[in-house]
Amino acid sequence: MRAFKRLALALTYTVFTLFNPAQALEVQDDCDWDLLKDRPATSALHPSLAYIHLQAKIERGEWRTAIRALREDFEHATVIPEDEHRVRFLRQLRALESEMEVVSASPDYDTLLKNAAGVRLVRFKIERDPDEDAVHLFLREPDQITINGAMPPEVRRQYCWRAITVNRVLTRYGQDARAAAVATLNEYVGQWDAYNEYGYLQFPWELYLNGKWTTQRRNLTPPRHQWIIAHPGIGIEQAGNSVQESRRHEVVTLEPLGYLRYTEDRRFYYGLSLLATFPSDNDVGLGALLHLGRMAKLGYVTRDRDANGRKQDAVVFSIDLYQLLSTPSQQQLDGKAQAQALIEMLRQ
Amino acid sequence: MxxxxxxxHGMGVHGQDWADSVKDKLNEVATRYAAFQSGPSLSARIDLAPITYDSVFADLLTQWNDSADALRQHITAHNIPVADVVTWLEGASESERNFFWTHMVDVLLYRYFxxxxxxxxxxxxxxITSKLSALMTGGEPVDASVLAHSMGTSVxxxxxxxxxxxxxxxxxxxxxxxxxxTNFFMLANVSRILETDSLVYQSVVHPLSAGAQNAYCSRYYNYRHRFDPIPAARAFLPPVWGQDYHASENLSHFRDFNIHGFEHYLDHPAVHIPLIKGLFGPLITATEQQQALDQYEDIVADHPCPQHLHALSEELQELIESIENSSDPKTLIKAGAQLLAKAKEVHDACV
Structure with missing residues (x-):
């Protein structure tokens, strides 16, 4: 079935090429792995077969051995003329092999492999020329090789197909490191999702200042710290000397300054801020607010006793202003109006 | 491979299918040439992978209730150094304000927050890395390029x-x-005016000929429309980057009123031909290329409102002259809103 599929693809390619009036790119097509892999592999040099030949070494992680085999095979190739191209290609193979040897011999081999360190994986990248039917190896380096129509097909296949095979081996070599990098970035994005969903919402000036004080642009993770700066909100104040005398009402709150610290996954934070409350029918209360995540905020404010000598200290539960604004109720709208009045007051 | x-993408709201129009445009321009008039379309020959990030700003703005008044009060009260943008907003037309909130505020947020x-x-x-890693699994080399537009060039x-x-x-x-x-294709490049920690002329994002040892791309293509004010301030004009840097910085076509548009840039053969060749090799012959460039009209002969386009070009030229020497990123923000508003006004007048 597999052979039939290959034959069908080869026939389709042949028919397409014959009837396609477009410019034929013999060199580039011969050096294009995407096209080659669908063509029948009749030569051991074909990158499909050459890679399969190395598969056992690759699966065992014998990278140095695999590259050495490729280098030795190249050295023994009689079709390749003894010219400057051959010298350059061999020099690059030896440089790669040397890198592999150093990494393989290192006591930190596992770490180096995991982090794709010590081996230049882009070394054998094949560069397609945009303006002529040619490809380049080691482009813009002293060892640059240009493969074009001037090179006999059997010679250009020697260079191209070997380069493709080396490129495949190096791509496979870096596979686990790439997967690890992606896993790390996935983790970072998860932290951002959590930070946005569970974090303490920031007004524009807070977001701006926290960006200056807690973040470096090179970072890819959300900050672990957050300053609270002139943060208005709405809370519920419960005051009274006893349960029977307890009064509950909504108040505008202001946290002039506070500090939060997030857990590593950014799903939870804790911290403390100064707190002022502004009930509509009483004096300002001053105190502090304890933050335990988005849902649990508990504060305490004090104010002078009233004319009857009653204590007016109060426990405060703070509701995030934005949660209220996003689903307005009449109470919330009243609270919002109060908050906006407060903002206006702060401006002046 | x-x-x-x-x-x-650049600024503004981009849903999940944002790239469909860009893909359609790429397919359409490719079919102007023999190599793509039969056989697979362009999008069948290459994996077109859209990248999105605007939910970062959309979600934030939703939280902030998308209110110019609230933002103005907050910014003014707390001395965030964008007050002059806000001051300008107060004097801006409704159209300009709308475009600020739908588009330019993304630039403000990306640059300053x-x-x-x-x-x-x-x-x-x-x-990007997820896509690359998946494609490269099993020893499969990949030929990866980037096509970015407007604020997307900075991102x-x-x-x-x-x-x-x-x-x-x-x-x-x-x-x-x-x-x-392999290729970076940058349309309406604002990476220089928005640069922060990574300086655009010194980072690894340069082509091989500008320093092979630490080049992160083989070739770099830069495109700018001469009447597009958005990339005009502190324009991206690298020092000698050599033969792998290709630029077309004097585009002057008006196939749409919004000359800043992604698809509008792609329509010009000076943009899409090098793009196609950079991706696929010389599938477009030199003869086809020259013919396409010679035959491409800046304004099509049967355009219903050529006088509007001329007037627009003059207004945009004036705008560019007033901002091109500025190095302040906020200039871009204001100019962008003005351009989009002008384009809409002209479009509405012509319809």
């Missing part, structure tokens, strides 16, 4: 310079030396 072209800057970069890198530059220059933790898998993009 497998080919992939990452598409990175570092927490959001880093979030955008993390999300963009996660999308692309910043994100990829981070990826190419510094490890992810200790992981160097995508750093220079281990990975290299």
């Amino acid at each position: 497998a080919k992939v072209l990452f598409l990175i 570092t927490i959001k800057t880093t979030e955008v970069r993390a999300r963009v890198l996660q999308q 692309a530059h910043d994100s990829l310079s981070r990826l190419g220059q510094f490890p992810i933790g200790d992981n160097q898998a995508f750093m220079v030396g281990n990975f290299r993009f």
Whole structure:
């Protein structure tokens, strides 16, 4: 079935090429792995077969051995003329092999492999020329090789197909490191999702200042710290000397300054801020607010006793202003109006 | 090897299908040439991979209730140094204000709010590396390029310079030396005026001829429309970057009123021909290329409102002259809103 599929693809390619009036790119097509892999592999040099030949070494992680085999095979190739191209290609193979040897011999081999360190994986990248039917190896380096129509097909296949095979081996070599990098970035994005969903919402000036004080642009993770700066909100104040005398009402709150610290996954934070409350029918209360995540905020404010000598200290539960604004109720709208009045007051 | 072209959008709201119009445009322009008039379409020959990041700003704005008044009060009260943008907003037309909130505010947030800057970069890198890693599994080399537009050029530059220059933790898998993009295609490039920690002329995001040892791309293509004010301030004009840097910085076509548009840039053969050749090799012959350039009209002969286009070009020229020497990113923000508003006004007048 597999052979039939290959034959069908080869026939389709042949028919397409014959009837396609477009410019034929013999060199580039011969050096294009995407096209080659669908063509029948009749030569051991074909990158499909050459890679399969190395598969056992690759699966065992014998990278140095695999590259050495490729280098030795190249050295023994009689079709390749003894010219400057051959010298350059061999020099690059030896440089790669040397890198592999150093990494393989290192006591930190596992770490180096995991982090794709010590081996230049882009070394054998094949560069397609945009303006002529040619490809380049080691482009813009002293060892640059240009493969074009001037090179006999059997010679250009020697260079191209070997380069493709080396490129495949190096791509496979870096596979686990790439997967690890992606896993790390996935983790970072998860932290951002959590930070946005569970974090303490920031007004524009807070977001701006926290960006200056807690973040470096090179970072890819959300900050672990957050300053609270002139943060208005709405809370519920419960005051009274006893349960029977307890009064509950909504108040505008202001946290002039506070500090939060997030857990590593950014799903939870804790911290403390100064707190002022502004009930509509009483004096300002001053105190502090304890933050335990988005849902649990508990504060305490004090104010002078009233004319009857009653204590007016109060426990405060703070509701995030934005949660209220996003689903307005009449109470919330009243609270919002109060908050906006407060903002206006702060401006002046 | 497998080919992939990452598409990175600019400012404004971009839903999940944002790239459909860009893909359609790429397919359409390709069919103007023999190589694509039969056989697979362009999008069948290369994996067109859209990258999105605007939810970072949309979600934030939703939280902030998208209110110019509230933002003005907050910014003014707390001395965030964008007050002159807000002052301008108060005197702007309704159309300009609308475009500010739908488009330009993204630039403001990306440039000045570092927490959001880093979030955008993390999300963009996660999308790009995930795609690359998947394509490269099993020893499959990949030929990867980037096509970015407007603010997307800044996002692309910043994100990829981070990826190419510094490890992810200790992981160097995508750093220079281990990975290299083939082409960067930058349309309406604002990476220089928006640069922050990674300077555009000094980062790894440069082509091979500008320094092969630490080049993160083989070739770099830069395109600018001469009447587009958005990339005009502190324009991207690198010093000698050599033969792998290609620029067309004097486009002057008016096939749409919004000359800044992604698809509008792609329509011009000076843009899409090098793009196609950069991706696929010389599938378009030199003769076809010259013919396309010679026959492409800046304004089509049967356009219903040529006088409006001329007037628009004059207004935009004046706008550009007033801003081109500015190095202040806020200039871009104001100019962008003005351009989009003008384009809409002219469009409405012509309809």
